[in-house]
Amino acid sequence: MAESVATSELKHEAEANDRVMFGFWVYLMTDLLMFAVLFAVYAVLHGNTVGGPTGSQLFSQPQALAETLILLTSSFTCGVGMIAARRGNKNQVLAWFTLTLLLGVAFLSLELLEFGELIHEGYTPSSNAFLSSFFVLVGTHGLHIISGLFWMFVTLLFVVMRGLNRQLVRKLALLSLFWHFLDIVWIFIFTIVYLMAYV
Amino acid sequence: MSELPDNTLMQPKAERGTLASYVIGFILSLVFTAIPYYLVVNKVVTGNVLLTVILTFAVLQMAVQIFFFLHLGRGPKPLYNVAFFVSTVGIILVVVLGSIFIMDHLNYNMMAPKATTTKLAQDEGISQVGGEKTGACADIGVNYQVIIRNGQVSPLRTEAHLCDSLSFINQDSAVHEIVFGTYPKSSNYGGETMLKVRSGHPKTITLNELGTHSYYDHLHPATAGYFIVTKNVGAY
Numbered sequence: 001m002a003e004s005v006a007t008s009e010l011k012h013e014a015e016a017n018d019r020v021m022f023g024f025w026v027y028l029m030t031d032l033l034m035f036a037v038l039f040a041v042y043a044v045l046h047g048n049t050v051g052g053p054t055g056s057q058l059f060s061q062p063q064a065l066a067e068t069l070i071l072l073t074s075s076f077t078c079g080v081g082m083i084a085a086r087r088g089n090k091n092q093v094l095a096w097f098t099l100t101l102l103l104g105v106a107f108l109s110l111e112l113l114e115f116g117e118l119i120h121e122g123y124t125p126s127s128n129a130f131l132s133s134f135f136v137l138v139g140t141h142g143l144h145i146i147s148g149l150f151w152m153f154v155t156l157l158f159v160v161m162r163g164l165n166r167q168l169v170r171k172l173a174l175l176s177l178f179w180h181f182l183d184i185v186w187i188f189i190f191t192i193v194y195l196m197a198y199v
Numbered sequence: 200m201s202e203l204p205d206n207t208l209m210q211p212k213a214e215r216g217t218l219a220s221y222v223i224g225f226i227l228s229l230v231f232t233a234i235p236y237y238l239v240v241n242k243v244v245t246g247n248v249l250l251t252v253i254l255t256f257a258v259l260q261m262a263v264q265i266f267f268f269l270h271l272g273r274g275p276k277p278l279y280n281v282a283f284f285v286s287t288v289g290i291i292l293v294v295v296l297g298s299i300f301i302m303d304h305l306n307y308n309m310m311a312p313k314a315t316t317t318k319l320a321q322d323e324g325i326s327q328v329g330g331e332k333t334g335a336c337a338d339i340g341v342n343y344q345v346i347i348r349n350g351q352v353s354p355l356r357t358e359a360h361l362c363d364s365l366s367f368i369n370q371d372s373a374v375h376e377i378v379f380g381t382y383p384k385s386s387n388y389g390g391e392t393m394l395k396v397r398s399g400h401p402k403t404i405t406l407n408e409l410g411t412h413s414y415y416d417h418l419h420p421a422t423a424g425y426f427i428v429t430k431n432v433g434a435y
Contacts, residue, residue: 021280022280025280025283025284026283029283029284029287032287032291033287033290033291033294036290036291036294036295037294039295040295040298040299041298043298043299044298044299044302047395051374051418054374054397061239061240065232068232069229069232072225072228072229072232073225075225075228075264076221076222076224076268079221079224079268080218080221083217083218083221180264180268181269183264183268184261184265187232187257187261187264188257188261190232190257191235191253191256191257192257195235195236195239196250198239199239199246199249
């Protein structure tokens with residue numbers, strides 16, 4: 001009898017988790033729509049440089065490649081950390097997610113470095129429509145990365161203080177969904193902004 | 200380790216990734232990054248082929264992320280999240296492709312009616328509308344070239360017949376924006392108001408208006424030349 005009550009509670013919790021995962025998925029898809037609009041704006045405006053330099057003269061290919069490799073690796077370490085979380089291995093969770101956090105910080109630093117160089121050379125978002133759409137598209141992704149890193153930091157603090165419990169594993173699962181999603185958006189930024197500038 | 204027994208885990212077994220699936224996904228994603236990067240940096244292929252190839256790799260890369268990292272489609276049925284994803288992709292295609300398509304054709308609607316007719320006829324190769332010649336040429340004649348190097352136009356003067364074509368080739372690193380007329384006034388020629396000539400990307404116009412026409416780079420007015428279009432005896 002006691003066992004069947006426990007089973008029913010677990011079933012109930014699993015259903016609640018499914019609902020939370022689906023709700024978060026709906027958020028990710030609407031976020032993807034927002035990025036799609038920003039991509040459309042960039043596609044339309046990327047040629048409007050008012051005589052200024054184009055993407056191929058401004059962007060550094062090796063730097064974009066480094067950013068991509070860092071983000072892909074962080075997506076992988078995040079996935080491995082998630083496996084550890086489902087096994088309930090607290091130390092591995094901390095190790096893998098800390099690595100993800102550091103890779104995320106490295107990515108963000110490279111991006112801010114690039115923005116800083118551009119602005120220092122006088123290529124600001126208000127220079128022309130091409131740069132406006134570039135800064136908005138890449139900057140929006142960067143803001144998502146910042147919120148993801150903040151979220152990861154806070155969740156890891158909770159893991160350190162309270163240990164791994166079901167709620168925290170669920171939070172980590174949502175976080176890893178978010179992180180993989182940002183990786184997918186970056187792949188398109190890498191292809192459409194950085195690679196296609198040289199075509 | 201034992202504080203989370205298997206049946207309390209967050210997702211059904213099939214939906215969870217194994218280490219193997221993450222490793223395979225990671226290796227594939229590195230390969231799908233390296234190939235387009237190599238093609239772009241070393242200019243193995245160019246133009247539309249390169250564009251198609253790198254966009255294909257981006258889509259493959261997305262598929263890898265979705266199947267190996269997000270494990271989409273391996274959750275409990277019915278697959279509401281897959282349905283939602285597919286409809287989102289549909290909306291994205293409409294928004295992105297629709298915007299590009301509309302904005303590409305908007306230029307037609309931003310010219311005087313006569314210039315619009317000329318430009319449309321030129322683009323579509325329509326030689327007459329309502330019994331009137333549009334100035335568009337059904338078959339292109341001889342191609343003449345103008346080379347711009349160090350801001351100098353060579354040759355300065357081009358003589359051609361109606362329906363010949365004229366290509367502007369830019370050998371400078373800077374962009375040359377060719378407008379028609381004499382500085383500081385500019386007008387259009389055959390529906391073209393400005394030719395943005397990038398280095399290595401020649402722009403060609405069809406000589407569909409008779410007479411002597413000058414052109415100059417409105418960014419550097421010293422870069423200028425002219426061409427004379429005469430009637431081609433026997434044709435048109």
